[in-house]
Amino acid sequence: MALQQASLGVDIGTTGCRSVVYSDQAILITSSEKFYPTQSPKPGWAEQDPEEVLTQVEKSIQEAVVQARNQGYVVSMISFSAVNHAVIPMHDGQPLGPCIIWADNRSTEITEGWKREGLADTFYHHTGCPIHPMYLPGKLKWLFDYQPEVFKAADHFISLKELLFLRWFGSYVSDASIANSSGLFNVHRFDWDEEILERVHVKQSQLSEIVPTMEVFQLTNPEVRKRLGLSENVQVVIGAGDGVLSSLGAGAIEPGEVTVMIGTSGAARITVDQPTFDEKGRTWCYHLAPGAWVVGGAINNAGLTLQWVRQKWLNNVSFEQVERLVSATPAGSEGLFLLPFLTGERSPNWDPNLRASLYGLDFAHGSGHFARSAMEGVAYRIRSVFEPIMEIAGIIQSVRIGGGFMASPTWVQILTDVLNTPLDVLAEPQGSAYGAVLLGWVAIGKLNNLHASKTFSRVDRTIQPTLIDVEFYKQGYQKYQELYQRIYGKKGSC
Structure with a gap:
């Protein structure tokens, strides 16, 4: 055969x-x-x-x-x-x-x-x-x-x-x-x-x-x-x-279509038709293909932060146990904030000298608080790189997510509430390798153009924000920004 x-x-x-x-x-x-x-x-x-x-x-x-x-x-x-x-x-x-x-x-x-x-x-x-x-x-x-x-x-x-x-x-x-x-x-x-x-x-x-x-x-x-x-x-x-192929694999190549990824690191990206710059220098801009450039912001410490907490603070318990601990911990980690700069900062302020801070530590805090504060700290960091992408996009049509964090329903919901926007979960989980195949198909003539690749990028389900937690995390993000400015002596978006 x-x-x-x-x-x-x-x-x-x-x-x-x-x-x-x-x-x-x-x-x-x-x-x-x-x-x-x-x-x-x-x-x-x-x-x-x-x-x-x-x-x-x-x-x-x-x-x-x-x-x-x-x-x-x-x-x-x-x-x-x-x-x-x-x-x-x-x-x-x-x-x-x-x-x-x-x-x-x-x-x-x-x-x-x-x-x-x-x-x-x-x-x-x-x-x-x-x-x-x-x-x-x-x-x-x-x-x-x-x-x-x-x-x-x-x-x-x-x-x-x-x-x-x-x-x-x-x-x-x-x-x-x-x-x-x-x-x-x-x-x-x-x-x-x-x-x-x-x-x-x-x-x-x-x-x-x-x-x-x-x-x-x-x-x-x-x-x-x-x-x-x-x-x-x-x-x-x-x-x-x-990074640019991750956006292509997610099918986010039209105006207003954003991708957010949390793996070892994290990023928010949008595809534009020409080199585009942020007046505050918070984003990068990389070429994908003729008429397609990807503007994004990235953070060093995403899944890396939770891995550090799991290994150093939680005796290397399983990720399933981490999920149970986090889901049983109240939103806001009862006042505990983790500013996750373990390996410095990329977007939006590009300071490699920053290091992590733990604020609000109380005698009552335990394993679940440490883990949830890591997830919330990463979500706040993603929002800080999501905001300049929103400004460039003008109107957000959709936000598609990917990365290892999707194995945690609690973390996905935290990010949804912190960003205060519905998040689309893709049926195809392979990300950049999948994007490479789609680009290859355009190159060899199997697809007419990049836009035709959207046919193969299917949304499995959409996660909706929870109204009460959206308001809670709005206040939490403001507190997070204040802490960033007080601890690191920087103004503007954290």
Whole structure:
């Protein structure tokens, strides 16, 4: 019996790679997930072994391809999603050191110095990326200053996806989305920004060729095909960054359609038709495809915060037990507030030096209060990045949610009440890998355009705000803002 064609979405994430196979009707066939560690050899550092990452990515792909074949499908198209803001110094096709990932804050002193020089507007309005150690300019300047022997030896600086494409296709290429999210890309000229490159002592020849996110490659390397179990005619779409593909996978690509995600980190995003900036610099703007840009705000500490509370305060109890404790605890955690800046702040104020605070601790507080205050603190943080998205959107048509937090009905309801808006739960849970497949289908002509992909993004149910808790959390958010300003000495939205 002839094998049916299928498509593979590969999401190279922070902690692991997820490869998901879909039929031509967007039905999930199978998936494979492999993990890789992050090292922190010094406080504020976050690194990964690029060779270990690529090994696990290929194992994930290989396993998914085999599982699909066992179910009667052959993978005819692969499309990639990848985590943003990572850099690997290269020499003669080989890494000179570890991959410095988005969570790395070693360049904080450098980026804060640029802010004091008054460069924030220049960086932001050139690139759509605020000054922050997450982005590549600070990382590259740190390498120049503190590891000059590595910097001098490097002939290229690339991301994890670029390394994979180098190994598969023998050339240095970067999709426009990953390039845009580096902080080195000029959104107006749609090319590397010469002024910023000069500031970080990098030549354009040391960066990859920028190609469209829907660029299609033919995998002619027989060794790679054999290793992965792929056919000769497989098409490979370079794809985009994970955040913008999450919005596409959620079907949120029309005006007023917002996505909110809470996983290890968290974000709120909206798709617009041209580069769009926030006058207060609270958001970023990344390219998805021609006529489609995603504006968003992100927080470092979302599911990470609850994980920390569970491990450090609750004796590592199960998530099911955490849910029971939280559901039995009153809204507001009886006055306990957790401001969840365990690893610093991204949006909206971009301060990597902030650290978490626990306020209102009372003798009567117990395990449930700690857990619920973590969920509420994250929800307040999401609201602080949701508000500038609302301003950009004008009128909100829908808010679609995703991420691991959806396993907690209580947390979902807390977020619904804090945002005071109905939240749509999608039937398709795969997020960025699914978005990669949809983008790939447009690239190879299976779909006419991005808007046609909405056909495959189905809403399963809608969570409605609870009136009494909406009013309660409105007051709680005001208190949260006051605490932010008092503790951290900052004005404006927290």
